Amino acid sequence: MTFCGATTGLEPPLALLAELTHRCPLRCAYCSNPLALDPASRELDTAAWCRVLDEAADLGIIQVHFSGGEPTARKDLEALIAHATGVGLYANLITSAVLLDRARLERLRDAGLQHVQIGFQDTQPAKAELISGFPGGQPKKLEVARAVTDAGMALTVNAIVQRHNIDRVDDFIDMALELKAGRIEIANVQYYGWALKNRAALMPTRDQLIRMDERVRSRLPELKGRLVVDYVVPDYYAKRPKACMGGWGRKFLNVTPSGSVLPCHAAETIPGMSFDRVTERPLADIWANSAAFQRYRGTDWMPQPCRSCDQKEIDWGGCRCQALALTGSADNTDPVCDLSEHHGLLAEIAAEDGGTAEVPITYRSFSL
């Protein structure tokens, strides 16, 4: 495979996050969608998405993650999954599950869907509703989760962890086992988008995180071979940043409902970025040459202390959106790194926003 760009040694991407729509019946306080949501009228149509999937497969993408918003709000999801699997892509569905039923799941499976990931806001219905703003969600999610494994597809329980549910991490694991999930993601909320807006209502205390971490690690031996655990350690209490997205423009690309191509789903928060659209430029050209992907790709953009750090091709400077949110500039080292001059900010924010108090939640909506 060759690229037409000047970049040398560029590997093809592995995964496409296809955000089919920003529409969603839930109003989760931690939603990672941007505050400015794409209305339905701006969504790519079926033909445009099919072309994106063709170009993604040609480019070397292996897995497509149909996401949103709530991707099952799209009536053409069956057609898009069939198209994706027809061109050799592995199809994952990232869903709240509340719009699904057994019959539609079977249609999605027959279209080629392999894996369904269901987001759970809590293990207790009333507490889940506090976060999602959606009444009756929990029993529906449990019913759909059972239908996923009954239909022979792989199930992931996505446990999105924050102050109100962090003390029930054991219950999440037990729920995943009971649902016969093959995998659980224990994902501490990442504070971008709506989550950043609600940080003071969601961030747990350091003591809560330490207890959760002990609980998760104590369960890992018994889960080996039964339940794959993907555990995202919370950033605000870490010492080294994550290689966000496996490094900017190295493994992933994200297409928004209206067709913008982003290096990560929060990249639109960075000022001064311009994003190419799938309707205007081929995906391979965008991947190799677009200004947005070039901006933080590799190591040339790095400031100190990254530039002279022996970890620079391991963590790739961490997360650009987090650097922006916390230091005011996406060009800085991710302040999660304790070598960053801004690292002290994290402790200050965690002390200020981390807590157990009942802080009012701003629910996700199309108009603020």
Add this chain to the structure above:
Amino acid sequence: MTDGVTEEDRVRLAPGVMLRQDRVRGHWQLLGPERVLILDEVALEVVRAVTTQAQTGQPPVTVGVAVGVLAAQFDAPRDEIAADVLEVLGDMITKGFLTR
């Protein structure tokens, strides 16, 4: 749960797992939920040996039968092949690509 994969076990691809050749990169791989396992030549033959029969709708062969097939295929001592196969299968079960 992954301790002691034995020659009496029968293993199969876990739900949501596919064996696929990467059409751009050329290598064979197991694709599963949010994950990819690139297979070298030996791992590919092990996966094929333990799952081939299941792909025709039959119950999978025992690991022991697959070891015999591989020992003949690679013209290698059965004990050596058995040790390698059990290790490879244990690892793939731990990672969620195979199930018993």
